[in-house]
Amino acid sequence: MKFRFEFLFPLLLFIPQNLWGQEIFGVILQVEGVPKQEAVYFKTQELASFQADSTLMQIRNKGYLQAQILKEIGGDTLLLRVKSGPVFSWNELELSSIPEEFVQDKGRPGADYPAPYLWIEDLLDFAENRGWPFAEVKIDSIGIQGTQLSGKMNFEAGPLITWDSLSIAGSAKTRVGYLQSLSRLEVGRPFSQTRLEHSTQLLRKSPYFSLVGPPEVSFQQQRAIPVFTLQERKLNVFDGVIGFLPNENEPGKLLITGQVDLRLFHLGGKGRDILLQWQRLNVQSQALDLNYKESFLFRSPLDAQVHFSLLRQDSSFVNRSFVLDFGYRISDSGYLNFFTRRQAGDLIDQGGMGLEELPSFIDFRWNQYGIGGEWNYLDDVRFARKGWRVSGDFAAGNKRILENTGIPVELYEGLSETSTQIQGKLEVEKHIYLKPVWGMWIRGAGGIIENRNLFLNELFRIGGLKSIRGFNEKFFFAQQYTYINMEQRLFFGQNSYLMVFGDLGILDNPYFSPRIDQPFSFGSGINLDTEGGLFSFVFALGKSNIQPLSFEYARVHFGYLARF
Known part of the structure; x- marks a missing residue:
């Protein structure tokens, strides 16, 4: 046997999978010294014959220039008898007109290129990617002595483009x-x-x-x-969401909470984005987020973002945050950003002069600098079916504690006025494509904040539709947290699906007893993509150390996200 059968038979396996469902015409490859193989099936005789011609070209590209395939048709089977002939190789080939850079990189036609076809294809690709898309290559003065070939390779670059x-x-x-x-x-x-x-x-x-x-x-x-x-794309968003939850101030009655979400994307066709988000978490608590992004700042590779957020927690405290962020695309899927953030917290109700110890909330200022990154390998930036994404950030800076005039001065004794504080977050999500109508979504997230003097209004706030469902928005305080979301999705449209989900988390809050909480939630919902926007409905039940598992604490959220 003059060539390896292992090279030939796999060529017949590069058949579109959807042809296997209709076994109409079979192809058998027969090589001397190799047992007869099972047939591979095609829809038509024409497709089978085309595959035979492709196989012959592959053989000749390996140096068997006199190779032939004899076709014998019997009923619904095409028998291919391979006669390879001798292996030809290049003995002398003049390459004076070939770019020296290419020869140094790829070498000369010979052992690596028994036939010149593949070498010529690589040469044309080389030229096409260096400004010569109209380059031509010809073989001149070909001589044959036995199985040794000689000739001259002429390269014409054409105009530089x-x-x-x-x-x-x-x-x-x-x-x-x-x-x-x-x-x-x-x-x-x-x-x-x-x-x-x-x-x-x-x-x-x-x-x-x-x-x-x-x-x-x-x-x-x-x-x-x-x-x-x-x-x-229709990307601009106006979203109004209504939630129903028990009114803690009036037992037996429901409290209606709300959210307004306005997102304007690609303003002026320049990648300029504006975000405004307002939430009413309960009777006295509200949150506001504003964000502005400018892409390719002054035609440079940098993106710039400015973000401001405000959180009023009932009558306890007000937190504010201002972020200046610069981002840079480090690869097709990678994005790196550097940011500076200033966080401030102020007490609303100090508790009066009767305090015997510092309250769990504090007045503080925290100036920090950080780095973040994102690697996105999702198949669709809006409605992914498969792929994964990972993002995270790390920040560090000096925190300063301010003495509040409403709190006795002696309570601040022994408390460091300034100290170093660090914070890190990580999030990973995976979309799994199982069938056209069935998929899974899994997300894991975690965060940690470290300082020897941490107070409640400095901790992470999680809970709600975007983290652990079955609880109010920003329900939990946590110094450290990790949680996982899992969804089974049954698609009945391109971007519409029914879902069942489960969330599980582990939280560490040094101000609660016990300080470790393991909340979980489960439920179901629907996402319905329409011409005008996205309708969503979610029903969830959750349990934690401070919320029992009961239908009295069920969370029902529905809304309509209008795109324009």
Whole structure:
């Protein structure tokens, strides 16, 4: 046997899986010295014959230039008898016109390239990605002596092509400058087909628009102008959510809580985002979040964000946070950000001069600096079915405790006015595609904050629809926490599904007894994607050290997220 059978037979296995369901025409590959193999089936005789021709080309590319495949048709079976012939190799091949950089990288046709076809393909790819998309390669003066080949390889590069500014087709609002920065196609750099394909994949990941077909390239005066046809997505959001929960001040009655969520994306077609979110957590507690993001600041690779948040916790305290964040795309899926954050807390009700010890809340100021990152490998930025994402951040800085005039001075004795405080968070989510109508979503999250003098209004706030369901929003205080969310999703539309879920967490709060809490929750819900927006309904039951498992504490949330 003159060549390895292991190379040939797998070629017949590269058959689309959907053809196996209709076994109409079989193909058997027969090589001298190898036992007869089982048939592989195709829909038609034409497809089987095409596969035979492809197999022959693969054999010849391995150096068997005189290889032949004899076809014998018997009923519904095609028998391929392989006659390989001798292996030809290159003895003398003049490469004076071939770029030296390519020869040094790939070597000469020979042991690694018994036939020149693959070597020529690599050479053309080399030229195409260095500004010569119209390069040609020819073999001249071919000589044959036995199984030894000789000849001359002529390479004609053609004109050097460089990138020009890209163009946008259609009625998309996206600006050319933003798309140019996002694509990473640099004007004046040599044309590269690989770079174009890479840029296309980057644009397909954008949440702001989708690509309509592959890009077109117009060549004018040694310039390449890529043309992208975009279709804008409906991303702007107005969300109103209503929740019903027991009124702690009036037993037996329900308290209606609410949330307003306004998100404006890609304003002016420049990747500019604005977010406004307001929540009423209970009778006296409210939260406000404002966020502004500017992409590719001053045409640089940097993104900039400014974020402000305010939380009023009944009559106990008010917390404020101001963040300035700069982000940079380190890879196709990786994003790195650096930030500075100032957090402040102030007491509302000090408790009067009758205090004998410091309250669990404190007046403080915390200036911190941190680094964060995200690696996103989801198949869709909006409605993922498979893939995973991981994000996290770490911050450290000096915290200063302020003496409140409403609290006796002697209670602050022995308490360090300034100290170093650190904080870290990590979140991992995984989407598992099981069947077209069945999928799973799993998320794990954790966080820790460390300082020798920690107070309740400095701790993490978790609980609610975005963390541990079955509890009020920001229900738990935690110095350390970890939780996992698991959902089974039954899809009845592209982005609509029924779900059942379970959440499990472990929390550490030094001000509670016992300080370790292990809350869990479960329930079901529906997400319904419509032309105008997303309707959601969730019913959840939860249990913790301070909330029993009871239908009296069930959480029902529903809302309509309108996109425009």
